[in-house]
Amino acid sequence: MSINARHSLALDAIRNIYCVGRNYRLHAAELGNEVPTSPMIFTKPSHSAVEMNGNDLLVPSSQGSVHYEAELVFAVGNTYEAGMSCDDLFSSFTVGLDLTLRDVQDRLKAKGHPWLAAKGFRNSATLGRWLEFRSVAAMADHDFGLTINGLEVQRGNANDMVFDLQKIVDHVGGAYGLGAGDLLFTGTPAGVGALSEGDRVEVWWNESDLGSLTVKLQG
Template identity: 35%
Template sequence: MSDYVFTPPAQASIAVQGSQQRLPIRRVFCVGRNYEAHAREMGNDPTREPPFFFMKPADAVVSALGTVPYPPLTEDLHHEIEMVVAVGKPGVNLKAEEALDVIWGYGVGVDLTRRDLQNVAKKMSRPWDWANGFDASGPCSPIVPVERTGHPQDGRVWLAVNGEVRQEGNLNELIWPVADVLAYLSQSVALAPGDLIFTGTPAGVGALQPGDRVTGGVAGVAEISFTMESRPV
Protein backbone atom coordinates (compact mmCIF):
# COMPACT_ATOMS: atom_id res chain seq x y z
CA MET A 1 0.00 0.00 0.00
CA SER A 2 1.37 3.40 -1.00
CA ASP A 3 2.12 6.13 1.49
CA TYR A 4 1.15 9.67 0.52
CA VAL A 5 2.58 12.96 1.74
CA PHE A 6 -0.99 13.99 2.60
CA THR A 7 -4.39 12.30 2.54
CA PRO A 8 -5.65 12.01 -1.06
CA PRO A 9 -8.90 13.86 -1.80
CA ALA A 10 -12.13 11.90 -1.92
CA GLN A 11 -13.07 10.36 -5.25
CA ALA A 12 -15.21 12.78 -7.26
CA SER A 13 -18.60 11.22 -7.96
CA ILE A 14 -22.20 11.87 -8.95
CA ALA A 15 -25.44 10.27 -7.76
CA VAL A 16 -27.12 7.46 -9.66
CA GLN A 17 -30.88 7.76 -10.09
CA GLY A 18 -32.76 5.27 -7.91
CA SER A 19 -29.66 3.84 -6.27
CA GLN A 20 -27.52 4.31 -3.18
CA GLN A 21 -24.46 3.81 -5.36
CA ARG A 22 -22.58 6.71 -6.91
CA LEU A 23 -20.81 6.93 -10.25
CA PRO A 24 -17.09 7.78 -9.87
CA ILE A 25 -15.97 10.61 -12.16
CA ARG A 26 -12.65 10.26 -13.96
CA ARG A 27 -12.59 13.16 -16.44
CA VAL A 28 -15.08 15.69 -17.80
CA PHE A 29 -15.09 16.61 -21.49
CA CYS A 30 -17.32 19.35 -22.90
CA VAL A 31 -18.23 19.72 -26.58
CA GLY A 32 -18.14 23.30 -27.84
CA ARG A 33 -20.72 24.75 -30.26
CA ASN A 34 -22.65 21.57 -31.00
CA TYR A 35 -25.98 23.26 -31.79
CA GLU A 36 -26.10 25.40 -34.92
CA ALA A 37 -28.17 28.22 -33.42
CA HIS A 38 -25.89 28.47 -30.38
CA ALA A 39 -22.77 28.43 -32.55
CA ARG A 40 -24.18 31.31 -34.59
CA GLU A 41 -25.21 33.30 -31.50
CA MET A 42 -21.58 33.00 -30.38
CA GLY A 43 -20.41 34.38 -33.74
CA ASN A 44 -19.22 31.16 -35.39
CA ASP A 45 -20.05 29.15 -38.51
CA PRO A 46 -20.87 25.59 -37.38
CA THR A 47 -20.59 24.17 -40.89
CA ARG A 48 -16.86 24.87 -41.01
CA GLU A 49 -15.46 23.11 -37.96
CA PRO A 50 -15.26 19.57 -36.55
CA PRO A 51 -16.22 19.00 -32.91
CA PHE A 52 -13.80 20.47 -30.38
CA PHE A 53 -13.50 19.89 -26.67
CA PHE A 54 -12.54 21.60 -23.45
CA MET A 55 -12.38 20.08 -19.98
CA LYS A 56 -13.47 20.60 -16.41
CA PRO A 57 -11.91 19.07 -13.28
CA ALA A 58 -13.76 15.96 -12.10
CA ASP A 59 -14.65 17.61 -8.80
CA ALA A 60 -16.22 20.60 -10.59
CA VAL A 61 -19.29 18.38 -11.06
CA VAL A 62 -21.79 18.94 -8.25
CA SER A 63 -25.43 18.12 -7.67
CA ALA A 64 -27.89 20.13 -9.77
CA LEU A 65 -30.55 19.67 -7.11
CA GLY A 66 -30.44 22.20 -4.26
CA THR A 67 -28.05 25.14 -4.28
CA VAL A 68 -24.96 25.99 -6.34
CA PRO A 69 -22.37 28.57 -5.25
CA TYR A 70 -21.99 31.72 -7.32
CA PRO A 71 -18.32 31.86 -8.37
CA PRO A 72 -15.84 34.68 -7.74
CA LEU A 73 -14.11 36.82 -10.38
CA THR A 74 -17.11 37.28 -12.67
CA GLU A 75 -19.87 39.75 -13.41
CA ASP A 76 -21.29 37.67 -16.28
CA LEU A 77 -21.98 34.06 -15.30
CA HIS A 78 -23.81 32.17 -18.07
CA HIS A 79 -25.91 29.00 -18.04
CA GLU A 80 -25.57 26.30 -20.73
CA ILE A 81 -27.93 23.29 -20.39
CA GLU A 82 -26.67 20.01 -21.87
CA MET A 83 -27.30 16.28 -22.00
CA VAL A 84 -24.48 14.47 -20.22
CA VAL A 85 -23.10 11.07 -21.26
CA ALA A 86 -21.47 8.78 -18.67
CA VAL A 87 -18.96 6.28 -20.06
CA GLY A 88 -18.94 2.80 -18.53
CA LYS A 89 -16.51 0.86 -20.73
CA PRO A 90 -13.09 1.54 -22.27
CA GLY A 91 -13.07 2.83 -25.84
CA VAL A 92 -10.23 3.62 -28.24
CA ASN A 93 -10.53 4.50 -31.94
CA LEU A 94 -14.24 3.75 -31.87
CA LYS A 95 -16.39 3.73 -34.96
CA ALA A 96 -19.65 5.67 -34.69
CA GLU A 97 -21.70 2.50 -35.08
CA GLU A 98 -20.07 0.93 -32.00
CA ALA A 99 -19.58 4.04 -29.85
CA LEU A 100 -22.93 3.87 -28.04
CA ASP A 101 -21.93 0.50 -26.55
CA VAL A 102 -19.51 2.21 -24.11
CA ILE A 103 -22.23 4.37 -22.51
CA TRP A 104 -23.28 3.57 -18.94
CA GLY A 105 -25.97 6.22 -18.63
CA TYR A 106 -27.20 9.73 -19.25
CA GLY A 107 -27.84 12.84 -17.21
CA VAL A 108 -28.54 16.56 -17.49
CA GLY A 109 -25.87 19.13 -16.70
CA VAL A 110 -25.26 22.87 -16.82
CA ASP A 111 -21.93 24.15 -18.07
CA LEU A 112 -21.57 27.32 -16.00
CA THR A 113 -19.29 29.75 -17.80
CA ARG A 114 -17.66 32.96 -16.60
CA ARG A 115 -18.36 34.61 -19.95
CA ASP A 116 -16.45 37.79 -19.21
CA LEU A 117 -13.30 35.80 -18.46
CA GLN A 118 -13.88 33.62 -21.51
CA ASN A 119 -14.18 36.66 -23.78
CA VAL A 120 -10.91 38.05 -22.46
CA ALA A 121 -9.22 34.68 -23.00
CA LYS A 122 -10.48 34.52 -26.58
CA LYS A 123 -9.24 38.02 -27.38
CA MET A 124 -5.82 37.21 -25.93
CA SER A 125 -5.66 33.71 -27.52
CA ARG A 126 -5.46 32.12 -24.10
CA PRO A 127 -7.01 28.85 -22.84
CA TRP A 128 -10.56 28.89 -21.47
CA ASP A 129 -9.75 26.99 -18.27
CA TRP A 130 -10.35 29.92 -15.93
CA ALA A 131 -13.74 30.55 -17.54
CA ASN A 132 -15.06 26.98 -17.52
CA GLY A 133 -13.09 24.92 -15.00
CA PHE A 134 -13.80 26.67 -11.70
CA ASP A 135 -15.28 25.07 -8.57
CA ALA A 136 -18.87 23.80 -8.97
CA SER A 137 -18.92 24.77 -12.65
CA GLY A 138 -20.72 21.58 -13.70
CA PRO A 139 -24.01 21.06 -11.84
CA CYS A 140 -25.41 17.70 -12.93
CA SER A 141 -28.48 15.58 -12.28
CA PRO A 142 -28.16 12.02 -11.02
CA ILE A 143 -27.04 9.71 -13.83
CA VAL A 144 -29.77 7.44 -15.20
CA PRO A 145 -28.65 3.98 -16.38
CA VAL A 146 -28.95 3.47 -20.13
CA GLU A 147 -31.26 0.50 -19.53
CA ARG A 148 -33.89 3.03 -18.43
CA THR A 149 -33.33 5.77 -21.01
CA GLY A 150 -32.20 3.94 -24.13
CA HIS A 151 -30.03 6.19 -26.31
CA PRO A 152 -31.97 9.49 -26.59
CA GLN A 153 -31.73 11.05 -30.03
CA ASP A 154 -34.92 13.11 -30.11
CA GLY A 155 -36.22 15.11 -27.17
CA ARG A 156 -36.69 18.60 -25.79
CA VAL A 157 -33.71 20.26 -24.12
CA TRP A 158 -34.69 23.28 -22.03
CA LEU A 159 -33.64 25.64 -19.26
CA ALA A 160 -35.65 28.26 -17.39
CA VAL A 161 -34.58 30.98 -14.96
CA ASN A 162 -37.16 31.99 -12.36
CA GLY A 163 -39.81 30.24 -14.44
CA GLU A 164 -38.93 31.97 -17.73
CA VAL A 165 -37.71 29.61 -20.46
CA ARG A 166 -34.45 30.87 -21.92
CA GLN A 167 -32.95 27.87 -23.69
CA GLU A 168 -34.94 25.42 -25.78
CA GLY A 169 -33.81 22.94 -28.40
CA ASN A 170 -33.97 19.29 -29.36
CA LEU A 171 -31.44 16.48 -29.29
CA ASN A 172 -32.09 15.94 -32.99
CA GLU A 173 -30.48 19.34 -33.62
CA LEU A 174 -27.03 18.26 -32.43
CA ILE A 175 -24.52 18.98 -35.19
CA TRP A 176 -22.47 16.01 -34.00
CA PRO A 177 -24.69 13.28 -32.49
CA VAL A 178 -23.50 11.44 -29.39
CA ALA A 179 -22.10 8.47 -31.33
CA ASP A 180 -20.02 10.77 -33.52
CA VAL A 181 -18.81 12.76 -30.51
CA LEU A 182 -17.63 9.62 -28.73
CA ALA A 183 -15.99 8.22 -31.86
CA TYR A 184 -14.17 11.49 -32.56
CA LEU A 185 -13.07 11.91 -28.94
CA SER A 186 -11.79 8.33 -28.77
CA GLN A 187 -9.38 9.06 -31.61
CA SER A 188 -7.55 11.47 -29.30
CA VAL A 189 -7.90 9.95 -25.84
CA ALA A 190 -8.65 6.50 -24.48
CA LEU A 191 -12.16 6.71 -23.07
CA ALA A 192 -12.53 4.98 -19.73
CA PRO A 193 -15.26 4.23 -17.18
CA GLY A 194 -16.13 7.37 -15.26
CA ASP A 195 -15.56 9.81 -18.12
CA LEU A 196 -18.40 12.33 -18.53
CA ILE A 197 -19.17 14.19 -21.75
CA PHE A 198 -21.27 17.37 -21.78
CA THR A 199 -22.64 17.16 -25.31
CA GLY A 200 -23.38 20.81 -26.18
CA THR A 201 -25.98 23.48 -25.49
CA PRO A 202 -28.84 24.99 -27.54
CA ALA A 203 -29.23 28.71 -28.18
CA GLY A 204 -30.44 31.14 -25.55
CA VAL A 205 -27.53 31.18 -23.11
CA GLY A 206 -27.64 34.09 -20.72
CA ALA A 207 -26.55 35.53 -17.40
CA LEU A 208 -27.42 34.26 -13.93
CA GLN A 209 -27.69 36.35 -10.78
CA PRO A 210 -27.47 35.35 -7.12
CA GLY A 211 -30.81 34.02 -5.96
CA ASP A 212 -31.92 32.89 -9.43
CA ARG A 213 -33.78 29.59 -9.54
CA VAL A 214 -32.65 27.42 -12.42
CA THR A 215 -34.79 24.58 -13.75
CA GLY A 216 -34.39 22.50 -16.87
CA GLY A 217 -34.15 19.07 -18.35
CA VAL A 218 -33.83 16.72 -21.26
CA ALA A 219 -37.01 14.85 -22.20
CA GLY A 220 -36.76 11.18 -21.36
CA VAL A 221 -33.60 11.62 -19.29
CA ALA A 222 -33.85 13.83 -16.19
CA GLU A 223 -34.58 17.30 -14.84
CA ILE A 224 -32.60 19.73 -12.69
CA SER A 225 -33.57 22.40 -10.17
CA PHE A 226 -31.16 24.57 -8.20
CA THR A 227 -30.78 28.06 -6.80
CA MET A 228 -27.68 30.22 -7.20
CA GLU A 229 -26.23 31.23 -3.85
CA SER A 230 -25.05 34.71 -2.94
CA ARG A 231 -21.84 36.11 -4.38
CA PRO A 232 -18.75 35.28 -2.34
CA VAL A 233 -17.74 38.01 0.08
Protein backbone atom coordinates in the same frame (compact mmCIF):
# COMPACT_ATOMS: atom_id res chain seq x y z
CA MET B 1 -36.45 5.95 -18.87
CA SER B 2 -36.31 5.43 -15.17
CA ILE B 3 -34.12 6.96 -12.52
CA ASN B 4 -32.29 4.09 -10.88
CA ALA B 5 -29.51 3.94 -8.30
CA ARG B 6 -27.79 1.34 -10.49
CA HIS B 7 -27.25 4.02 -13.12
CA SER B 8 -26.16 6.81 -10.78
CA LEU B 9 -22.60 8.10 -10.72
CA ALA B 10 -21.07 9.35 -7.49
CA LEU B 11 -19.08 12.55 -7.72
CA ASP B 12 -15.96 10.85 -6.37
CA ALA B 13 -16.18 8.28 -9.20
CA ILE B 14 -15.85 10.94 -11.93
CA ARG B 15 -12.55 10.85 -13.78
CA ASN B 16 -12.32 13.07 -16.85
CA ILE B 17 -14.90 15.65 -17.94
CA TYR B 18 -14.81 16.32 -21.68
CA CYS B 19 -16.94 19.10 -23.17
CA VAL B 20 -17.89 19.92 -26.76
CA GLY B 21 -17.97 23.58 -27.75
CA ARG B 22 -20.21 25.14 -30.42
CA ASN B 23 -22.11 21.93 -31.12
CA TYR B 24 -25.45 23.65 -31.85
CA ARG B 25 -25.48 26.09 -34.78
CA LEU B 26 -27.86 28.62 -33.25
CA HIS B 27 -25.79 28.81 -30.07
CA ALA B 28 -22.62 29.46 -32.08
CA ALA B 29 -24.48 32.16 -33.99
CA GLU B 30 -25.84 33.89 -30.89
CA LEU B 31 -22.27 34.34 -29.60
CA GLY B 32 -20.90 35.35 -33.00
CA ASN B 33 -18.76 32.21 -33.32
CA GLU B 34 -18.04 30.12 -36.38
CA VAL B 35 -19.26 26.53 -36.38
CA PRO B 36 -16.18 24.28 -36.20
CA THR B 37 -15.41 21.70 -38.86
CA SER B 38 -14.42 19.07 -36.29
CA PRO B 39 -15.44 18.66 -32.63
CA MET B 40 -14.05 21.44 -30.43
CA ILE B 41 -13.08 19.76 -27.16
CA PHE B 42 -12.17 21.31 -23.83
CA THR B 43 -12.07 19.86 -20.33
CA LYS B 44 -13.20 20.69 -16.82
CA PRO B 45 -11.56 19.42 -13.63
CA SER B 46 -13.44 16.66 -11.83
CA HIS B 47 -13.65 19.06 -8.86
CA SER B 48 -15.96 21.28 -10.92
CA ALA B 49 -18.76 18.70 -10.71
CA VAL B 50 -21.70 19.24 -8.35
CA GLU B 51 -25.13 17.61 -8.07
CA MET B 52 -28.40 19.49 -8.60
CA ASN B 53 -30.49 18.33 -5.66
CA GLY B 54 -32.30 21.49 -4.57
CA ASN B 55 -29.10 22.89 -3.11
CA ASP B 56 -27.67 26.41 -3.11
CA LEU B 57 -24.94 26.81 -5.72
CA LEU B 58 -22.09 29.20 -5.01
CA VAL B 59 -20.66 30.81 -8.14
CA PRO B 60 -18.13 33.66 -8.43
CA SER B 61 -19.45 37.17 -9.07
CA SER B 62 -16.31 39.30 -9.05
CA GLN B 63 -15.11 38.36 -12.55
CA GLY B 64 -18.13 39.35 -14.60
CA SER B 65 -21.24 37.51 -15.72
CA VAL B 66 -21.82 33.80 -15.12
CA HIS B 67 -23.69 32.21 -18.02
CA TYR B 68 -25.76 29.01 -17.95
CA GLU B 69 -25.48 26.42 -20.73
CA ALA B 70 -27.82 23.41 -20.43
CA GLU B 71 -26.40 20.25 -21.99
CA LEU B 72 -26.99 16.54 -22.36
CA VAL B 73 -24.31 14.78 -20.32
CA PHE B 74 -23.32 11.14 -20.82
CA ALA B 75 -21.52 8.83 -18.40
CA VAL B 76 -19.07 6.35 -19.89
CA GLY B 77 -19.40 2.84 -18.51
CA ASN B 78 -16.78 0.93 -20.52
CA THR B 79 -13.34 1.44 -22.01
CA TYR B 80 -13.52 2.84 -25.53
CA GLU B 81 -12.05 0.80 -28.36
CA ALA B 82 -11.94 1.85 -32.01
CA GLY B 83 -15.26 1.16 -33.68
CA MET B 84 -17.23 0.88 -30.44
CA SER B 85 -20.74 2.32 -30.62
CA CYS B 86 -22.23 4.75 -28.12
CA ASP B 87 -24.83 2.11 -27.32
CA ASP B 88 -22.07 -0.11 -25.94
CA LEU B 89 -20.12 2.70 -24.30
CA PHE B 90 -22.59 4.86 -22.35
CA SER B 91 -24.21 3.67 -19.13
CA SER B 92 -26.39 6.66 -18.22
CA PHE B 93 -27.17 10.26 -19.07
CA THR B 94 -28.55 13.41 -17.51
CA VAL B 95 -28.95 17.11 -18.17
CA GLY B 96 -26.39 19.42 -16.61
CA LEU B 97 -25.03 22.94 -16.85
CA ASP B 98 -21.71 24.02 -18.29
CA LEU B 99 -21.38 27.26 -16.32
CA THR B 100 -19.16 29.86 -17.94
CA LEU B 101 -17.51 33.08 -16.79
CA ARG B 102 -18.38 34.78 -20.07
CA ASP B 103 -16.39 37.99 -19.63
CA VAL B 104 -13.34 35.98 -18.63
CA GLN B 105 -13.80 33.68 -21.61
CA ASP B 106 -14.04 36.62 -24.01
CA ARG B 107 -10.77 38.03 -22.68
CA LEU B 108 -9.03 34.65 -22.94
CA LYS B 109 -10.29 34.10 -26.49
CA ALA B 110 -9.05 37.54 -27.56
CA LYS B 111 -5.56 36.59 -26.33
CA GLY B 112 -5.67 33.08 -27.76
CA HIS B 113 -5.38 31.58 -24.28
CA PRO B 114 -6.99 28.37 -22.95
CA TRP B 115 -10.47 28.58 -21.41
CA LEU B 116 -9.77 26.84 -18.09
CA ALA B 117 -10.26 29.93 -15.92
CA ALA B 118 -13.63 30.58 -17.59
CA LYS B 119 -14.90 27.00 -17.69
CA GLY B 120 -13.18 25.03 -14.94
CA PHE B 121 -13.98 26.86 -11.70
CA ARG B 122 -15.54 24.95 -8.80
CA ASN B 123 -19.24 24.12 -9.24
CA SER B 124 -19.08 24.89 -12.96
CA ALA B 125 -20.29 21.42 -14.04
CA THR B 126 -23.71 20.74 -12.52
CA LEU B 127 -25.36 17.35 -12.92
CA GLY B 128 -29.00 16.34 -12.70
CA ARG B 129 -30.24 12.91 -11.67
CA TRP B 130 -28.94 10.10 -13.85
CA LEU B 131 -31.19 8.14 -16.24
CA GLU B 132 -30.53 4.80 -17.88
CA PHE B 133 -29.04 5.18 -21.36
CA ARG B 134 -30.79 2.86 -23.80
CA SER B 135 -29.70 3.88 -27.30
CA VAL B 136 -28.59 6.78 -29.45
CA ALA B 137 -31.79 6.46 -31.47
CA ALA B 138 -33.92 6.95 -28.35
CA MET B 139 -32.20 10.23 -27.47
CA ALA B 140 -33.86 12.07 -30.35
CA ASP B 141 -37.34 11.10 -29.16
CA HIS B 142 -37.42 13.78 -26.47
CA ASP B 143 -36.22 17.32 -25.83
CA PHE B 144 -34.18 18.59 -22.91
CA GLY B 145 -33.95 22.06 -21.48
CA LEU B 146 -33.67 24.57 -18.70
CA THR B 147 -36.10 26.76 -16.81
CA ILE B 148 -35.17 29.71 -14.62
CA ASN B 149 -37.70 30.96 -12.09
CA GLY B 150 -40.36 28.89 -13.85
CA LEU B 151 -39.70 30.24 -17.36
CA GLU B 152 -38.23 28.09 -20.12
CA VAL B 153 -34.99 29.63 -21.40
CA GLN B 154 -33.45 26.73 -23.33
CA ARG B 155 -34.78 23.75 -25.26
CA GLY B 156 -32.76 21.36 -27.37
CA ASN B 157 -32.70 17.93 -28.96
CA ALA B 158 -29.82 15.56 -29.71
CA ASN B 159 -30.87 15.60 -33.37
CA ASP B 160 -29.77 19.24 -33.59
CA MET B 161 -26.13 18.60 -32.72
CA VAL B 162 -23.55 19.62 -35.32
CA PHE B 163 -21.50 16.56 -34.42
CA ASP B 164 -23.61 13.59 -33.38
CA LEU B 165 -22.85 11.40 -30.40
CA GLN B 166 -20.96 8.77 -32.38
CA LYS B 167 -18.76 11.41 -34.04
CA ILE B 168 -17.97 12.89 -30.61
CA VAL B 169 -17.18 9.50 -29.09
CA ASP B 170 -14.90 8.48 -31.96
CA HIS B 171 -13.09 11.81 -31.84
CA VAL B 172 -12.58 11.97 -28.07
CA GLY B 173 -11.98 8.24 -27.65
CA GLY B 174 -9.42 8.15 -30.42
CA ALA B 175 -7.56 11.32 -29.48
CA TYR B 176 -7.68 11.22 -25.67
CA GLY B 177 -9.24 7.96 -24.54
CA LEU B 178 -12.52 7.23 -22.77
CA GLY B 179 -13.11 4.95 -19.82
CA ALA B 180 -15.52 4.20 -17.01
CA GLY B 181 -16.15 7.31 -14.91
CA ASP B 182 -15.57 9.78 -17.73
CA LEU B 183 -18.28 12.31 -18.63
CA LEU B 184 -19.17 13.95 -21.94
CA PHE B 185 -20.91 17.34 -21.98
CA THR B 186 -22.20 17.54 -25.55
CA GLY B 187 -22.94 21.21 -26.20
CA THR B 188 -25.74 23.66 -25.56
CA PRO B 189 -28.63 24.95 -27.69
CA ALA B 190 -29.39 28.65 -28.15
CA GLY B 191 -30.76 30.76 -25.33
CA VAL B 192 -27.79 31.10 -22.98
CA GLY B 193 -27.66 34.06 -20.62
CA ALA B 194 -26.44 35.39 -17.30
CA LEU B 195 -27.46 34.07 -13.90
CA SER B 196 -28.57 36.37 -11.09
CA GLU B 197 -28.57 36.07 -7.31
CA GLY B 198 -31.47 33.92 -6.13
CA ASP B 199 -32.34 32.43 -9.53
CA ARG B 200 -34.10 29.08 -9.23
CA VAL B 201 -32.70 26.85 -11.97
CA GLU B 202 -34.21 23.53 -13.10
CA VAL B 203 -33.05 21.12 -15.80
CA TRP B 204 -35.44 18.70 -17.48
CA TRP B 205 -35.70 15.82 -19.91
CA ASN B 206 -38.93 14.77 -21.61
CA GLU B 207 -40.81 17.37 -19.53
CA SER B 208 -39.67 15.70 -16.27
CA ASP B 209 -37.51 17.64 -13.80
CA LEU B 210 -34.08 16.12 -13.23
CA GLY B 211 -32.73 18.57 -10.70
CA SER B 212 -32.73 22.11 -9.40
CA LEU B 213 -30.59 24.60 -7.54
CA THR B 214 -30.63 28.17 -6.30
CA VAL B 215 -27.88 30.53 -7.43
CA LYS B 216 -25.82 32.28 -4.76
CA LEU B 217 -23.24 34.75 -6.02
CA GLN B 218 -20.05 35.18 -4.04
CA GLY B 219 -17.12 37.55 -4.44
